[in-house]
Amino acid sequence: MQLSVVILNYNVRYFLEQCVLSVQNAIADMEAEIIVIDNHSDDDSVLMMQQRFPEVKLIINKENLGFPKGNNVGVAHAKGKYICILNPDTVVAEDTFSKVLAFAENQTDLGIIGCKLIDGTGNFLPESKRGVPTPWVAFTKIFGLYKLFPHHQLFNRYYAQHLNENETGKVAVLVGAFMVMERNLYIETGGFDENCFMYSDDIDLSYRVLKKGKHNYYFPETAVVHYKGESTLKDEKYMKRFQEAMEFFYQKHFEKSLFFFVFIKIGIFIFSFIKMFQGKQKQKHAAEKYILYSENSILCDKLCFILKNKVELCHIKKEKMVNSSLVFRDKRIEIILDNHYISFKKCVEIFETLKDKSITFKILPKNANFIIGSDSRNDRGQIVKIE
CATH class of the missing domain: 3.90.550.10 (Spore Coat Polysaccharide Biosynthesis Protein SpsA; Chain A)
Incomplete structure (x- = not known):
């Protein structure tokens, strides 16, 4: 194998x-x-x-x-x-x-x-x-x-x-x-x-x-x-475990010294504090515009109802429509990728190609009843059920 x-x-x-x-x-x-x-x-x-x-x-x-x-x-x-x-x-x-x-x-x-x-x-x-x-x-x-x-x-x-x-x-x-x-x-x-x-x-x-x-x-x-x-998830437990983990690595692989011990203690505290602060940052505001990459108009209508907002359907074979839609730089846009029609490789490429501080992404996995994504590397992701 x-x-x-x-x-x-x-x-x-x-x-x-x-x-x-x-x-x-x-x-x-x-x-x-x-x-x-x-x-x-x-x-x-x-x-x-x-x-x-x-x-x-x-x-x-x-x-x-x-x-x-x-x-x-x-x-x-x-x-x-x-x-x-x-x-x-x-x-x-x-x-x-x-x-x-x-x-x-x-x-x-x-x-x-x-x-x-x-x-x-x-x-x-x-x-x-x-x-x-x-x-x-x-x-x-x-x-x-x-x-x-x-x-x-x-x-x-x-x-x-x-x-x-x-x-x-x-x-x-x-x-x-x-x-x-x-x-x-x-x-x-x-x-x-x-x-x-x-x-x-x-x-x-x-x-x-x-x-x-x-x-x-x-x-x-x-x-x-x-x-x-x-x-x-960055919380008090994270700080404690991160400190323990770094202490474990240094004690295992490096010689001990007073300077080393004091430096690492200070360093771990500062680094952990920064991590906790990052984890408590406010999430981005909700999207003002939704674009669905799919060929499923029924799904588009369903998402309009669930998200309580207009969802623009972008047919896969007409990708230029997406680029024209993204001209609305004054709006926060969420792109929803339908994995029934778009491969995971293509999803990853779209993430990288269209990345922008005003754009977020969600994926509808094939044969799943939810869309999923994360708007921040420091917070839990978001799941929206579409049953």
Whole structure:
């Protein structure tokens, strides 16, 4: 078997449904499997999986085991030569895995491959590629020096700015939302460290792979949507766990010193505070104009009633209509993409191409009764049922 896609879910039932659907499309012509591990969700994630995707291997945990152990449980059931650790709040393109595996087969001493991640508004997520957060690198991040000197090697390592977002190359750290590697290497390294509940697990695994003499790669020839706010709600628990996670990583991999300890404590507090502040930002105002990419006029009428607003139908074969509609720059526009007529790959391309601060996006997954999206990387996403 070529590939095992391992998806760890916790209380994101609708995002999980969309994710699994996108993965199924992406592995349709491959020898591959999907493994979903549910970390004791209290929504109807398990019921949805059993009813909508009975052919998918489903592992139901009786408690929340955390990100590292949950994924390790999934990989233990995997049969593929390669595994992909994938967040449930993601959307992959139909050719994502074929492109990544073709790249993997041409590498020597391969470690982990990550891809280009964008948020629900089409904007690039810089954590798609990172450097090892040594004390100095963490300092440049916390105090924003990487923004002031993006081209200076001394300051630009946190987000691996030696590569631009569309350039393939070696990086140190990849994000756990999308990681592809050989299953044997994952097992050989021990997988995610179960002593770390969450937040530094992907940094730790990336670093341990590097220490084995392997090369980690950022591969932006495919883009994946990551609705980041779903997997990380910024609250008081987040601050505490983030602090614990960073302390875990530094104590595990770096020598202890008083200066180091004080610096990290201050740095973690500042960074966590900023993250919490970002998470409490106000959401954008509701859209003033809705555009439906579809060929379904009945759906358009139904959305007009549900959204209590006029919805303009944009037929797929008349795409120029969309561009003319977007002339209304003084209005907040929401674009709704009907997956019955538009592939996930095309959805991702539209996110990137039409990204604008005045535009938001929703997707109607195929055979689903909801539209879904996220207007901010720091907040929960939005689901609108269309029953």
